[in-house]
Amino acid sequence: MNKELMLSNITKRYGKLVAVNDVSLRLTNGVYGLLGANGAGKSTLIKIIVGLEKEDFGNIEYLKNNKKTDLLSNIGYLPQFPSFYPKFTAKEFLDYMVSLKSSNKKHTSRYTEELLKLTNLYEFKNNKIGSFSGGMKQRLGIAQALINDPEILILDEPTAGLDLKERIHFRNLISSMATDKIIILATHIISDVEFIAKEIIMIEKGCIIKKDTSENLLKEVENMTWEIKTTEKNIKKYLDLYSVSNILETRSGYVIRIISKEKPSEDAYLVKPNLEDYCIYNFEVN
Amino acid sequence: MFLEFKKSFFRPYIIVITLILMLLNIFFFTNRYAYLTLKSTETVNEYMYFYPMVEGKIEEEKVHKIFELKNENLEKYNSGILSYKDKNGNTLYSHANIITLQTLIEDLEYTYLYPLNMEKIVNQSKENLKFFDTEKHIYEINKNKKIIKDYSNRYIPKFGLTRGYELLFNYKISSLVLLFILILPLSSLFAEEKENKYYQIFIGEKVKKRCIKFKIISSYIFIFVLSLIFYIMDIFCFNRIWPMNEIFNPIYSLKLYKNTFLNTSIFSFLIINFLFMLIAYIFFGTLFMIVSLNSKKVFVSLVINYIILISVIILSDFINIPFNPFNLLNNKDMFKGFYVKRILSYHIYEPWYYLIFSLIFIFLLMCVLKRSVKKW
Known part of the structure; x- marks a missing residue:
């Protein structure tokens, strides 16, 4: 089924501050990584899409086979800092959310158990949410976002608090769902979206500055990513002069990763760029 | 619905406070009230000693x-x-x-x-x-x-123990206790969702509406169940203090209702009395919910609701309007005699007059509630 989420000229102001500035996007099935620094406007844009904030200008449409469809009933959403009822158990919470979200009579107790299994929470189903770690709450948030198998999944910082194993599990879960869903994933953990995102949307000061595939974006920093083996005393010099995307301590000293159009030093050598390098380049060099 | 009920009302602090106030009501308030009215329990014992000699027809x-x-x-x-x-x-x-x-x-x-x-x-x-x-x-x-x-044709078929009923109909402390309990969960009902940002996961009108519907219905169920428990509890308490019987005798077998216009039994009047009180609780419950819907902090909602309740209690003696919610709680005087009010060219008994106005006010409150729901 042909699905399109169309954002046209979305603008949102808080007093004099323009949080989202004339944003237009056309999203189809697949994962979209929404990247931006803190305060760039990611969360505001997401809140507008899910109806928690009202846009000052512009409109949002969801089209299925070119036919306008209700957007909000097709959205699954995980907020940035989700808070759930602490006295509920995980199972009770999901049962409650299913009773609110779903009119499907087949969505019974077994359905919520499936969701708990999917997010690796089944063995904690009878534990109170108040006793959950941040990562477990995040997984529970993901589980509630998946109720009703939504066509659009919007996840704001979904991997915050998840350990490495959970993040890999989460990435695989998202990848497996990407074929028939529009998934927007706002994160500051770039590696979470680098390999699963169909396109990366970069937002800065409320404006979309880039929207392209990872490969195309990386082409922009090709032949600009350098590594230099150096000593501790030279680190500050490089930090002052260049955009540094990583400093790695090794047995023989330090390896500094620099994004620069010119070769930063004689012993610098070119390396294959990644999305993190691109982001550093965009948010610092530009 | 059960989960909404559990979430909003099965909370340790609500259960503990309700139990404490219930026990206080059973073992202190009712006894104290009975003592002030009867002066001594020996009177009851002596009355009960002689009563079997004249009981019945x-x-x-x-x-x-x-x-x-x-x-x-x-x-x-x-x-x-x-x-x-x-x-x-x-x-x-x-x-x-x-x-x-x-x-x-x-x-x-x-x-x-x-x-x-x-x-x-x-x-x-x-x-x-x-x-x-x-x-x-x-x-x-x-x-x-x-x-x-x-x-016409009124008579009392059997001589029964009616003084306990009179104590019950005069006693109003449990109504106040109940109102003070109701404020706790109803003040936080909506305000808590805002304060803790739980509402963020309710995406779309349908979900939001269903959540609000669950909350409102479970609140009214809570009000009904708790008021019924308190009412039955009061009946048992006063039955313990001064035993009651002949529940199917006419209501005018109670001296308190000697001149009442009602021709119903004591049992029916117990139901009428309860329904009047229930309407008053629904009125206050709806009011508390409206305040909660319009508050972002539980504490603010709680304080406003207590101020409203205390103000209404204080002002109720001075307000002479067709609808005073306390008239419904303290409804014994309405049924005492033959009090008729005039609406246009119709004459209507005073309790029904107050009932009509109360229902109109509750309807208006529900309209306000509906408006507040849209903004939530």
Whole structure:
């Protein structure tokens, strides 16, 4: 089924501050990584899409086979800092959310158990949410976002608090769902979206500055990513002069990763760029 | 729905506070109230000692025996016998017996003479009717017709223990206790969702509406269940203090309702009384919910609701408007007599008049609630 989420000229102001500035996007099935620094406007844009904030200008449409469809009933959403009822158990919470979200009579107790299994929470189903770690709450948030198998999944910082194993599990879960869903994933953990995102949307000061595939974006920093083996005393010099995307301590000293159009030093050598390098380049060099 | 109920109302602090206040009500407030009204529980015990002799249908033989007993005790008292033992070995006090038997005789008289007293009222109304008929005074004609219709052929079939019912209908502390309990969960019902940002996961109108619907329905269920528990609890408490029976006797077998226009049984009146109180609780509950819907902090909602409740309690004595929610809670006076209010050209008994206004006010409150829901 042909699905399109169309954002046209979305603008949102808080007093004099323009949080989202004339944003237009056309999203189809697949994962979209929404990247931006803190305060760039990611969360505001997401809140507008899910109806928690009202846009000052512009409109949002969801089209299925070119036919306008209700957007909000097709959205699954995980907020940035989700808070759930602490006295509920995980199972009770999901049962409650299913009773609110779903009119499907087949969505019974077994359905919520499936969701708990999917997010690796089944063995904690009878534990109170108040006793959950941040990562477990995040997984529970993901589980509630998946109720009703939504066509659009919007996840704001979904991997915050998840350990490495959970993040890999989460990435695989998202990848497996990407074929028939529009998934927007706002994160500051770039590696979470680098390999699963169909396109990366970069937002800065409320404006979309880039929207392209990872490969195309990386082409922009090709032949600009350098590594230099150096000593501790030279680190500050490089930090002052260049955009540094990583400093790695090794047995023989330090390896500094620099994004620069010119070769930063004689012993610098070119390396294959990644999305993190691109982001550093965009948010610092530009 | 059950989960919403559990989330909003099955909370440790609500359960603990409710239990504490319930126990206080059972073991302290009702007892204290009964003591202030009766002065001593011995009166009840003595009354209960003599009551079996006259219980049931009033017969001359039974009345005669009570009079005899009173005279016997009077003679004993006059000859200096202050206490004596009955055939079962119980110690009886002649002076206390005289007072108790006098009370019993008064109660018997009330029951026995009730048809005669009502007949007098009916006859008086018949005469009034003739007079106003010639004067063409429509209001008085209708009023007297109503009196004749409602008060004719009245009698009390059995002599029962009615004083416990009177204590129950006069007692209003549990209503106040209940209102103070209701404020706790209802103030946080919506405000808590805002304060903790739980609402962020309710995406779309349908989900939001369903959540609000669950909350409102479970609140009304909570109000109904808790008020029923408190009411039944009060009945048991007063039954323990002063046993009650003959629940299917007419309501006018209670001296408190001697002149009531109602021709229902005590049992039906218990239901009417409960429904009136329930409507008042629904009124206050809806008010508390509206405040919660418009508050972003639970504390603010709680404070506003307590201010509203305390203000209404204080002002209720001074407000003389058709709808005063406390009239419904303290409804005993409404049913005491033949009080008629006029709406356009219709005459309506005062309780029904207040009931109509209350329902109109509740309807208006629900409209405000609906408006607040849209903004939530």
